[in-house]
Amino acid sequence: MPLTNRSEVVQPSELSWSERLYLPAILKGMFITFTHLFKRTPTVKYPEQKRDIAPVYRGQHVLKRDDAGAERCTACGLCAVACPAEAITMESAERNKGEESLYREEKYAKIYEINMLRCIFCGLCEEACPKEAIFLTDRIVPTTFNRGEFIYGKDKLVETLEERIDVSDRQRPEVLKFKEDKKHKHNKTFLDKTTTAKRGH
């Protein structure tokens, strides 16, 4: 069954005299290339001109702080489990007295590293996070000259107090509802252990 009506059965036949001259075909081809002189180029001149990206573009990650400025991440490790590329590693630590303004809950991530060379920017870490701590942003991971610099630690991932990163597009009601949905395995395991009342946004 033909998929399109554009197909044509080619029958090899002797070339006619005008075909054997090749000149009509050459002129036809030259005409086609000539018309391209007047076509618009689809080029985007990158550094000066940037292509619009989707509001939910998945670029470099950010570790959010809450409104008071404390880190939201509790080093539960769900993002690392969810990560199909195994790009995330972390080490947890217990919050000491006097650090309440730094860390939101009793446990926090002492080390939190994402290997940007392994990361496939699928966004499953964001989906898995029960604390609204990790988000992908529309920032593009810049290139460097050695592999080591692609392992982003907390120094690069955690947002600074001065420069908060807006992720409100990623926290629409549907998204938040999705995170509460017990249908998903990671929500179930987490929500069973804790009470939903404790979760504040």
Next chain:
Amino acid sequence: MDPILLYKIILCVIVFAVSLGIAAYMTWGERKIAAVLQDRVGPDRAGPFGLFQPLADGLKMFMKEEMIPGASNKFLFILAPGFFMLTACMTSVVIPWGSGLEINGTVYPMQITDINIGLLYLLGVVSIGVYGIMIGGWASNNKYSLMGALRASSQMISYEVAMGLALIALVMWTGTLSLGEIARQQDAGWANVVYQPLGFLIFLICAFAETNRAPFDLPESESELVGGYHTEYSSMKLGFFLFAEYINMFISSAVLATLYWGGYNFPFQHELGLEGNTLAIIQTVVLFAKILIFIFIFMWVRWTLPRFRYDQLMNLGWKVLLPLAIANIFFTGIGMYLFGKLG
């Protein structure tokens, strides 16, 4: 100093500088036209519209590491690109760049030398151009370079035959070998392409082959081979080979414009009421416009037609163009008889 001699020296320098400058900007034009024909932007980073790109390319060529193969014949290896460049520049002396400037009552022709065997000189120098390629390929002491040089030189020699025969028909029609005279004749009558359309077509195709341009760029075949005769060359020596090809292209365009498209003449030039030097300068501008159109055609064809296979190349040269050129001579003879141009 004799004013004529001084004038000739100045003209020589101008023609040399202009052909180098145009060849340099042809590399930019080539990349720009290639880009536009393929719906791309092309070089636009170095200066406005990328106009400083030739400077950047030249600087790059000079900065590259210079490699001379240990087993090569060093004298010939260094001689070859210079020789190729020399023959490329030599042809420009017989081309009439304009009718003539009148300064202090003396008319100075805008042609470095109007030798009465100009066409013969042109063909001779073009033939010598093969030596640059052959010496380069041979001196590299690399079998692939040598094979590339053989391919290039056999192609050039094959197409010179048809080119020469196409010119013979033109010489029969115009009755002169001097390029200045051919240009002057076209002032009075029609451009020669009206009388010699087939000859023009053959000459055009042969010009593509002689300058190693697509679709006859087998000597280089940059998308298939490492390189042809210039495989072992690097730095500015390679640059010379590539640059000389652009000069060849410029000169070929000038020859095509002069021989077949009226040279510096343009229609109704005497009805404009212009005279003397103004007209001469406009004529030179017109000639350069014609040359630029031919250069554009060279590039346009390159980005339209795919490369020939080697046997197709030889078939076209020997089995199609050569008989056609001979037939053209025959028909030109008949035409001359009918128009009463004989004797």
